[in-house]
Amino acid sequence: MIRAKKSESARIAPGMWCSISIMIALGLAITTLYACSAGPALSADQSRGKRIYEALCDKCHKLIPPQSRADHEWTAAAERYGVKLKLQPNEVTLLKVYLNRANDADFR
Numbered sequence: 279m280i281r282a283k284k285s286e287s288a289r290i291a292p293g294m295w296c297s298i299s300i301m302i303a304l305g306l307a308i309t310t311l312y313a314c315s316a317g318p319a320l321s322a323d324q325s326r327g328k329r330i331y332e333a334l335c336d337k338c339h340k341l342i343p344p345q346s347r348a349d350h351e352w353t354a355a356a357e358r359y360g361v362k363l364k365l366q367p368n369e370v371t372l373l374k375v376y377l378n379r380a381n382d383a384d385f386r
């Protein structure tokens with residue numbers, strides 16, 4: 279009789295599992311929310327392209343939202359305005375790498 283009592287007290291009450299699952303689910307939800315609010319991860323080249331874009335492409339007009347143009351339009355714009363800004367060929371490439379990623383539907 280004493281034995282049975284002992285093992286019973288060591289068990290986690292069935293209701294506890296429910297609380298534990300809720301805590302795990304909340305933890306996951308918070309982690310997911312944080313990961314999404316921190317913005318998308320950029321590769322090193324994409325970050326360089328972003329810096330060039332934000333530093334130089336607002337000289338004559340406001341920055342145009344990357345989502346508003348298709349890849350081929352950004353490629354053409356990077357080449358056209360890259361010449362005007364006297365960018366190096368590798369800087370034009372970085373601009374294209376960033377802009378052709380930043381207009382993707384899953385890029386938020």
Ligand code: HEC
Nearest residue numbers: 331334335336337338339342347351355356359360362363
């Ligand atoms: C020397 C001034 C100048 C600079 C610097 C400049 N732009 Fe522009 N941009 C313009 C003008 C003027 C227009 C509108 C007329 C046109 O389409 O040429 C324009 C329009 C645009 C358009 C819209 C074209 C369309 O109709 O789809 C895009 C996209 C664009 N620029 C991208 C860029 C990017 C990317 C950079 C940086 C590499 C940049 N611009 C830097 C002057 C500039």
